[in-house]
Amino acid sequence: MRLLLGSLFALAVAATIGLGMTWLVLTRGTAYGGVTIGAWTAWPRTGTLGIDPYSRAMVARSGELPIGSGDGVAFHARADDAGRPFDGRCDVVLAGMTPPARFWTVTLYDLEGRLIANSVGRQGFTSQEIVRRSDGSFEIVVGPRARPGNWLPTGGTDRYVLVLRLYDTPVGVATRSGRDAPMPSVIQKACP
Amino acid sequence: MIRLLLWLLGGVLLGGIVHLATVLMLPGMATQDAYSRLTPIAPVNAVTAVPPPAADKAVMPYMDPAFAIAVCRYDLSDGPLKFSVPVSLAYTSVSFYTRFDVAYYAINDRAAGRRVIELELMTADQRGELPGDEEITAADRLIVESPTNTGLIVIKALAPEPGLLSAARNAVAAAQCVPQPG
Numbered sequence: 001m002r003l004l005l006g007s008l009f010a011l012a013v014a015a016t017i018g019l020g021m022t023w024l025v026l027t028r029g030t031a032y033g034g035v036t037i038g039a040w041t042a043w044p045r046t047g048t049l050g051i052d053p054y055s056r057a058m059v060a061r062s063g064e065l066p067i068g069s070g071d072g073v074a075f076h077a078r079a080d081d082a083g084r085p086f087d088g089r090c091d092v093v094l095a096g097m098t099p100p101a102r103f104w105t106v107t108l109y110d111l112e113g114r115l116i117a118n119s120v121g122r123q124g125f126t127s128q129e130i131v132r133r134s135d136g137s138f139e140i141v142v143g144p145r146a147r148p149g150n151w152l153p154t155g156g157t158d159r160y161v162l163v164l165r166l167y168d169t170p171v172g173v174a175t176r177s178g179r180d181a182p183m184p185s186v187i188q189k190a191c192p
Numbered sequence: 193m194i195r196l197l198l199w200l201l202g203g204v205l206l207g208g209i210v211h212l213a214t215v216l217m218l219p220g221m222a223t224q225d226a227y228s229r230l231t232p233i234a235p236v237n238a239v240t241a242v243p244p245p246a247a248d249k250a251v252m253p254y255m256d257p258a259f260a261i262a263v264c265r266y267d268l269s270d271g272p273l274k275f276s277v278p279v280s281l282a283y284t285s286v287s288f289y290t291r292f293d294v295a296y297y298a299i300n301d302r303a304a305g306r307r308v309i310e311l312e313l314m315t316a317d318q319r320g321e322l323p324g325d326e327e328i329t330a331a332d333r334l335i336v337e338s339p340t341n342t343g344l345i346v347i348k349a350l351a352p353e354p355g356l357l358s359a360a361r362n363a364v365a366a367a368q369c370v371p372q373p374g
Contacts, residue, residue, distance in 0.1 A: 006199040013203025018210025025215070047295045049339070057215045059293050060222035063229050064254045065346060068287035068298025074254075102302070103283050103350055105258045113253025115245055123247075126258045128282075128352035155247075165256060167283055167350065168300050 025054060026061050037178045039186040040075035040164060044173045047073070064113060072101070072167040073175075078111075078159070080188040086162070088154035090191040091143035094162075099181035101169035103127050108142065108152055109161050118155035125150060143190070162186075219292045226252050226293045227265075227344060234265040237273065239347070239367045244357075258352075260360035264345040264369035268338060271373045272314035279307055280349040280363035281356070288313070288336060289344040297336050304334070311336050312372075313345070345369060 032054050034041045046055045047069035059066055067074050079085045086092055098104050107124030110116055115123045125140060131149050132138045140150040142162065154160060164183070171181045222228070229251055234240040241262045245255040255261065266273055277286060279301035286309055287298040301309060311334040319337055347367045349360035 002195075006195065009196075010199045010203035010206060013200060014206035014210050017204055017207025018214065021207070021211040022214045022218075026218075047298070049294060049296045051294055053215050056292070056294065057218040060219040060225040062253055063222075063224045063226050064252050065226045065287075065289060065293060065344070066295055068285075068289075068295035070298030070303065071285040071287050071300060071348070103352065105256055105350075107256060107258075109254060114250060115247045115257060117247035123257050126350070126352050129354075163254065163256075167285070168302060 022057075026058055035175055037075070037181055037183045039077040039079060039081050040183045041077070042073050042075040042171075042175075044069060044073050044171075044175065047071070048173065050173075062113060067165065069172055072165055072169055073171050075164045075166075075183065077162045077164070077186055080186045082188075084188050086142075086160050086188065087191060088157040088160060089144055090188050091141055091145075092162075092186060092188045094140040094142070094184045094186055096137060096184040097182040098127070098164070098184060099166055099169060099171045101127075101166035101171065103167045104165060104169075105167075106140065106152070106162060106164045108154065109163060110157055111159055111161060113161075116155040116157050116160065118153040120146075120153060122151075122153060125152065140184075226289070227291055230263055230265060230344065234263050236265055236267050237369060237371050239264045239365070239369055241361065241365055256348075259348045259350055260357060260364045262347045262364040262367055264347070264367070265342070266313065266338075266345060266369065267342045268313065268315050268318065269341050271371055272312055272318050274310075274312055274370045274372055275345060275368065276308055276310045277347050277367035278363060279304070279309060280360050282352045282360070283350040284309065284363065285348050286311075287346045287348070288338065289346065290338070290340040291342045292340075293344075294339075296339055299334075310334065313338055315341060 033045050034043050046066040104127045130138050141147045142152045144154050175181050239262050245257050285300040289295050313336050316337050347364045349363045351357040351360040
């Protein structure tokens, strides 16, 4: 009787811990093998045959196709440089430089990876359509109210994620720090 | 008390095994992964345009709206595949994924160095069966080895401005993926 109760207890513990850990890892995401530069994190290995089992499971669960390493690399940001999570009611300013790449795009998604509807039908920018200063630097304002220049509307959403994708770029598996890849600064301000 | 702690320890260890097993098994069991999402819209060994992502619906999450995308869902069991796509004005890339969405190869227009990206896709066995003299002429043939019999070829063309999206769509629609029965 004791043996039965004991093994049932052990099995219950095993199921709770095992499935709970899997669920946590897949929903929260892991920083496993990621490259973090400022507010931005990329997982260049997910675009190769060397993808780790956790990333494989996450890719299978979300249904996305990871960007291949010969194509480019995707940096995600969910919070600004100070670690404040993005809030759709605030203004988020991206400014500065991007790493060397033939093209880049920046796109706004909700936390499930869906685009967000807005009145001007703009979900992102490409490096070609951005308005730049004479020295080549740029500023993108992500916020709820219309702005002159590069305005990316949040569409009244709550939390969101910004994805900066570099195409045809030397940035990848070998990149370790912001010296190889200067990423734009991300500052959230004007919160209500 | 000690007995209970031992049972607890055993449960925790077993929980670790359950965790690793579920993580490893998940890609094989997923029903909403990218390959499964594309299966209903993409016939085998043909190029199909993927509808552009919109706020209310998208075939896959995290699609880049600046790109026109087409896909060839391949099956190499009847022989290798010849693939070609003309490069578009801005940027064209071709990415290869296994049945379980692992990106094993990707090439862009600059790496291909021509106006048309041309390559042959085959399994390791089919490559091994190539006649020896063909291996010599293979220098200017781009051969890609697929680790699995089935998988996805994803063709992407960038529209640097929204007005160029239809040109990018035409470019990826001109891609061809043709089986070469062996």
